[in-house]
Amino acid sequence: xxxxxxxNLHAAVEDREIxxxxxxxxxxxxxxxxxxxxxxxxxTLAYVIAGHPHYEVTxxxxxxxxxxxxxxxxxxxxxxxxxxxxxxxxxxxxxxxxNFLRTAVSNVRGYTSQPVDxxxxxxxxxxxxxxxxxxxxxxxxxxxxxNVDPSFARRYLNDGFSGGEKKRTEVLQMAMLQxxxxxxxxxxxxxxxDALRVVADGINKLATPDxxxxxxxxxxxxxNYVKPHYVSIFYDGRIVMTGGPEVAQMLExxxxxxxxxxxxxAVAA
Amino acid sequence: MATxxxxxxxxxxxxxxxxxxxxxIEPVFKTERGLNHDVIDKISDQxxxxxxxxxxxxxxxxxxFSKPLPTWGADLSGINFDEIVYYVRPTExxxxxxxxxxxxxxxxxxxxGIPEAERKFLAGVGAQxxxxxxxxxxxxxxxxxxxxxxxxxxxxxxxxxxxxxxFATVIPAADNKFAALNSAVWSGGSFxxxxxxxxxxxxxxxxxxxxxxxxxxxxxxxxxxxxxxxxHYVEGCxxxxxxxNSLHSAVVEIIVKKNARCRYTTIQNWSTDVYxxxxxxxxxxxxxxxxxxDGNLGSKVTMKYPAVYMMGPKAHGEILSIAFAGRGxxxxxxxxxxxxxxxxxxxxxxxSISKDGGRASYRGLLRVxxxxxxxxxxxxxxxxxxxxxxxxxxxxxxxxxxxxVSVGHEASVSKIGEEQLFYLMSRGxxxxxxxxxxxxxxxxxxxxxxxxEYAVEMNRLIQLQMEGTIG
Numbered sequence: 246x247x248x249x250x251x252x253n254l255h256a257a258v259e260d261r262e263i264x265x266x267x268x269x270x271x272x273x274x275x276x277x278x279x280x281x282x283x284x285x286x287x288x289t290l291a292y293v294i295a296g297h298p299h300y301e302v303t304x305x306x307x308x309x310x311x312x313x314x315x316x317x318x319x320x321x322x323x324x325x326x327x328x329x330x331x332x333x334x335x336x337x338x339x340x341x342x343x344n345f346l347r348t349a350v351s352n353v354r355g356y357t358s359q360p361v362d363x364x365x366x367x368x369x370x371x372x373x374x375x376x377x378x379x380x381x382x383x384x385x386x387x388x389x390x391x392n393v394d395p396s397f398a399r400r401y402l403n404d405g406f407s408g409g410e411k412k413r414t415e416v417l418q419m420a421m422l423q424x425x426x427x428x429x430x431x432x433x434x435x436x437x438x439d440a441l442r443v444v445a446d447g448i449n450k451l452a453t454p455d456x457x458x459x460x461x462x463x464x465x466x467x468x469n470y471v472k473p474h475y476v477s478i479f480y481d482g483r484i485v486m487t488g489g490p491e492v493a494q495m496l497e498x499x500x501x502x503x504x505x506x507x508x509x510x511a512v513a514a
Numbered sequence: 515m516a517t518x519x520x521x522x523x524x525x526x527x528x529x530x531x532x533x534x535x536x537x538x539i540e541p542v543f544k545t546e547r548g549l550n551h552d553v554i555d556k557i558s559d560q561x562x563x564x565x566x567x568x569x570x571x572x573x574x575x576x577x578x579f580s581k582p583l584p585t586w587g588a589d590l591s592g593i594n595f596d597e598i599v600y601y602v603r604p605t606e607x608x609x610x611x612x613x614x615x616x617x618x619x620x621x622x623x624x625x626x627g628i629p630e631a632e633r634k635f636l637a638g639v640g641a642q643x644x645x646x647x648x649x650x651x652x653x654x655x656x657x658x659x660x661x662x663x664x665x666x667x668x669x670x671x672x673x674x675x676x677x678x679x680x681f682a683t684v685i686p687a688a689d690n691k692f693a694a695l696n697s698a699v700w701s702g703g704s705f706x707x708x709x710x711x712x713x714x715x716x717x718x719x720x721x722x723x724x725x726x727x728x729x730x731x732x733x734x735x736x737x738x739x740x741x742x743x744x745x746h747y748v749e750g751c752x753x754x755x756x757x758x759n760s761l762h763s764a765v766v767e768i769i770v771k772k773n774a775r776c777r778y779t780t781i782q783n784w785s786t787d788v789y790x791x792x793x794x795x796x797x798x799x800x801x802x803x804x805x806x807x808d809g810n811l812g813s814k815v816t817m818k819y820p821a822v823y824m825m826g827p828k829a830h831g832e833i834l835s836i837a838f839a840g841r842g843x844x845x846x847x848x849x850x851x852x853x854x855x856x857x858x859x860x861x862x863x864x865x866s867i868s869k870d871g872g873r874a875s876y877r878g879l880l881r882v883x884x885x886x887x888x889x890x891x892x893x894x895x896x897x898x899x900x901x902x903x904x905x906x907x908x909x910x911x912x913x914x915x916x917x918x919v920s921v922g923h924e925a926s927v928s929k930i931g932e933e934q935l936f937y938l939m940s941r942g943x944x945x946x947x948x949x950x951x952x953x954x955x956x957x958x959x960x961x962x963x964x965x966x967e968y969a970v971e972m973n974r975l976i977q978l979q980m981e982g983t984i985g
Contacts (some may be wrong), residue, residue, distance in 0.1 A: 290614025295940050323942035335937040349941035
């Protein structure tokens with residue numbers, strides 16, 4: 246079992262503090278939903294875990310199986326098994342989904358760090374990739390399993406993709422990279438009901454005992470399809486309440502204005 | 515894993531081989547440094563040329579002397595014309611020893627995975643090349659079709675009538691200072707003639723013919739595509755060409771007759787001390803199509819603007835160019851399209867990448883002459899800057915003398931995006947490799963036009979250039 250532990254995490258952008266002491270422990274096999282109003286800092290938490298250079302951690306730590314990952318570059322965090330599904334995946338024109346995924350998978354699975362010659366050099370970047378046939382076979386299987394049209398392999402990454410296509414491609418990437426911990430940043434936002442179902446199916450397929458999920462969402466809707474073990478309410482840069490699925494139910498009934506009334510004062514004080 | 519002793523032994527073998535090779539060099543001829551009419555006579559004597567060519571060279575030299583250095587483009591003040599050796603017989607070029615080739619170049623060959631025989635040629639030390647065999651069988655096929663593909667010196671010897679009819683008709687010696695220089699001292703280059711209606715299926719590659727005298731500093735290429743014929747000519751290669759001479763000034767003239775097609779692909783990767791000043795121009799007659807695909811990666815300074823003159827109705831011209839300017843490099847490149855007949859169309863797509871203080875300029879001319887009504891042209895230039903110190907400029911010249919034309923021009927400059935980098939890195943891809951992917955994607959629309967082996971090498975080269983540059 247692996248553990249991702251966030252301890253008293255504070256983070257700032259240009260001296261403005263956004264995360265104000267986040268504490269959260271995520272174990273493999275768990276699905277932990279993080280719900281909160283817009284602007285509460287949920288996405289910042291996702292970015293900070295993945296290592297976005299824009300945010301500065303001012304206090305606290307993030308530990309993966311007891312070791313801090315704060316000094317690691319985003320690619321190194323990914324290799325350790327952390328995956329962020331983006332709310333707004335970025336387009337990379339001219340780079341095909343297949344080429345991108347082969348490079349990513351080859352890095353994460355250690356192909357690229359093998360020496361290319363007897364002198365132990367690791368060679369030109371872009372060399373030492375996963376063998377093409379093996380990769381294609383796996384990609385085709387995963388595309389089928391996760392409802393991504395095979396034509397996507399040749400399309401440029403997220404370039405001209407609809408919202409739903411982007412989110413599905415994020416799930417496909419997760420399926421290929423097989424992380425220990427996946428942080429899903431509003432993977433349900435902007436989706437119609439069919440697209441939501443496809444994305445939720447994908448998450449459920451990947452929710453195996455060796456994988457933990459942090460499911461960041463604004464709406465309760467996706468929790469009709471993906472059943473969380475824990476639900477936390479995020480407000481003004483910290484977690485203000487944690488419980489079981491009943492917390493989401495309560496939030497659905499009372500709304501975020503209740504959160505504000507209940508915790509607004511405490512936070513201000 | 516090879517032991518230390520093994521490596522030492524291998525090194526010994528290699529050195530012995532190099533020295534052995536060195537011993538075989540024949541007596542050679544080269545002109546003294548600097549340029550004067552005596553030098554011209556010596557070149558002409560050596561080549562045993564017809565009198566008209568000798569006179570052409572002399573006239574061109576006078577024109578060269580009379581023209582000032584251009585001041586509107588890159589800085590050319592570093593060229594010392596008196597220090598240059600203008601003619602070296604090719605056997606001497608092959609006489610350099612492998613040990614004299616800079617380490618950086620050797621390392622690049624290594625990492626590009628270029629076969630041993632090719633490396634030596636590219637570094638100017640090779641005497642033999644394996645694909646000579648392949649080339650011979652191809653040549654038989656071309657000969658059967660009446661296609662002529664020779665080095666320019668042989669072309670002049672064996673097909674003087676054709677050469678004399680077309681030589682310097684597209685680019686006269688007086689066109690510009692460097693065209694005049696090339697006209698005076700040219701040597702090597704390719705001569706291609708494709709007879710009426712013949713389609714050459716396999717790209718003609720100068721690559722295959724590297725034993726011949728086509729890789730000079732002042733090569734001259736002439737391509738004639740007769741009515742309804744088609745050809746794709748590929749010049750250069752993506753591995754760095756190491757040269758001990760600091761000035762490369764070529765002239766390429768192309769004539770594309772009625773309903774014919776020609777595509778000319780160049781990947782220039784000179785070592786970074788070379789001034790690369792090239793004049794390339796094609797005339798396209800009625801219904802003809804001319805395409806230039808031009809990649810500029812190496813050299814210290816490049817000034818190159820492939821041109822298409824559309825002389826007949828419905829002619830089409832296309833120029834796709836990529837420039838990569840790294841530390842200390844200035845790529846001043848672009849294209850010219852001249853619409854001289856009605857219903858002609860053209861497209862220019864230019865992509866440039868600047869990094870480590872490099873400078874890439876797009877310089878283009880779009881001209882629609884009186885009478886060229888219903889012409890269409892679209893120009894797109896995109897620049898990608900990889901850091902704060904690098905520079906990109908756009909100099910579009912547009913001259914329209916006709917109404918009823920459709921002209922589009924778009925230019926964009928972008929920086930490599932932090933969000934794109936983070937996205938790729940969050941998928942386990944290191945920073946340099948992520949940047950290389952973004953750059954590769956940026957030029958992909960042009961790379962996919964290249965023949966397969968060039969596209970692969972081009973991508974690898976971009977990746978090499980990108981190593982250790984971001985951050």
